Amino acid sequence: MGDGAKLSVGFLGLGIMGEAMARNLLKSGLFASVTVWNRTLSKCQALVGEGAKSAETPAAVVGSCDVTFAMLADPDAALAAVFGDNGVLAGITPGKGYVDMSTVDEATSTRIGEAVTAKGGKFVEGPVSGSKKPAIDGQLIIMGAGDKELYDLVQPAFDVMGKKSFYLGSTGAAARMKLVVNMVMGAMMGAFCEGMALADKAGLEQSALLEILGLGAMANPMFALKGPAIMARNYPPAFPLKHQQKDLRLALALGDSLGQPLPVAAAANEVYKAARGAGKGDEDFAAVYEATVNKK
Ligand SMILES: NC(=O)C1=CN([C@@H]2O[C@H](COP(=O)(O)OP(=O)(O)OC[C@H]3O[C@@H](n4cnc5c(N)ncnc54)[C@H](OP(=O)(O)O)[C@@H]3O)[C@@H](O)[C@H]2O)C=CC1
Ligand SMILES: O=CCCC(=O)O
Structure with missing residues (x-):
């Protein structure tokens, strides 16, 4: 070799x-x-x-x-x-x-x-x-x-x-880095979905929210890519939700082992767990939106 x-x-x-x-x-x-x-x-x-x-x-x-x-x-x-x-x-x-x-x-x-x-x-x-x-x-x-x-x-x-x-x-260094990266991603997607749900409930156009976010300091490819899927409530899997929840779970365990508080990631993990429990595990991780929508 x-x-x-x-x-x-x-x-x-x-x-x-x-x-x-x-x-x-x-x-x-x-x-x-x-x-x-x-x-x-x-x-x-x-x-x-x-x-x-x-x-x-x-x-x-x-x-x-x-x-x-x-x-x-x-x-x-x-x-x-x-x-x-x-x-x-x-x-x-x-x-x-x-x-x-x-x-x-x-x-x-x-x-x-x-x-x-x-x-x-x-x-x-x-x-x-x-x-x-x-x-x-x-x-x-x-x-x-x-x-x-x-x-x-x-x-x-x-x-x-x-x-x-x-x-x-x-x-171990790359495993840890990847979990940190995906912890940030999972929490970002959770916050984004809550924003999309709140916009809808508040009588705002989700497409307008997407455009406004996209023009400012929060502009990022993930919101631009996943926003339309969320609006269509259709989530063909690119990154399966069950894997994102696995990554949050593993990142939280890393935080536990180091005594690092991770309250935002812990809250996000609960939403992914709810989505997984509702049968969304094999859909794209943007399907976490379904767990943020108040169905009343
Ligand atoms: N999808 C994405 O966007 C990204 C995924 N990742 C990571 O990459 C990895 C793969 O992701 P992805 O391709 O999306 O996942 P998939 O769910 O599409 O594929 C999983 C693969 O693992 C195999 N597998 C599952 N359980 C077992 C087992 N017990 N023994 C042997 N093989 C098994 C499956 O085999 P079988 O076909 O038989 O089920 C399949 O080949 C994951 O760790 C994920 O977190 C990283 C970056 C991005
Ligand atoms: O682990 C999955 C990462 C997906 C991504 O980086 O878009």
Whole structure:
């Protein structure tokens, strides 16, 4: 690995993000091969049709690749892919790289990193900012931490998947940074939805609120992107609400462990929990609006 020959790369997890990211690796032509795996194996078919290989287990992917990337739902999924039967660990041999780009907490990432390195492998965590469209466009923002040699080795892959990557230090730093970023995002979206609900109740046009917000210091792409979906009350998933609530839960646990008060995020988390409880978990996180609307 790293001797100038093209790397063979693997990808575990072909959800909203993973499929687009793996497709960009494949389309780049930079890699000797791209081998994919997904728990629901049928989801590999589209990429296989475009030239990827597929394998039946994470171990088989890792066994046949120099470096394997993963983009999995949550800590349970990330741990299952590594420690489960025929998981990543069963395929790791000295020198192989594993790059987990899922949004998880530091404890999960550390446990995975220690297990991979105990078998002679190298580990990087690489959670991302940016949603479905930036994933398709190769415009993600990648937060990396862990083995610096592996981070440098996979820079071309990060350049294909993202517009900028940051090396933040030892394993755990990127997991923590990603949770802070998504805590801010979740709270912002909660406040925005309350504003949209209040505007409506107060007899104001939500489109006018959007325009006014967009012209001032609070202008941001998220309000501009999600505002129309909220007005239409239609939330096709780009970032599923269940993942945003997971990220708030993990950020609050980080705050707890450090004694950092997070009252705004805690309140936002309750609204996402209510939306999740109302069956909105698989819709886009903008569906948190539905939990802010007073139905009376
Ligand atoms: N969507 C977004 O905008 C963004 C998401 N993220 C993060 O990226 C990760 C993936 O997100 P996204 O693609 O949206 O999620 P999806 O829900 O679309 O995909 C989740 C993936 O995880 C797999 N999975 C779930 N549970 C398990 C398990 N127990 N064992 C093995 N595989 C499992 C799913 O497999 P199967 O198909 O079989 O269900 C699927 O491949 C999450 O951590 C999310 O927080 C980060 C930035 C943006
Ligand atoms: O974790 C998801 C982040 C979504 C985004 O950055 O738009």
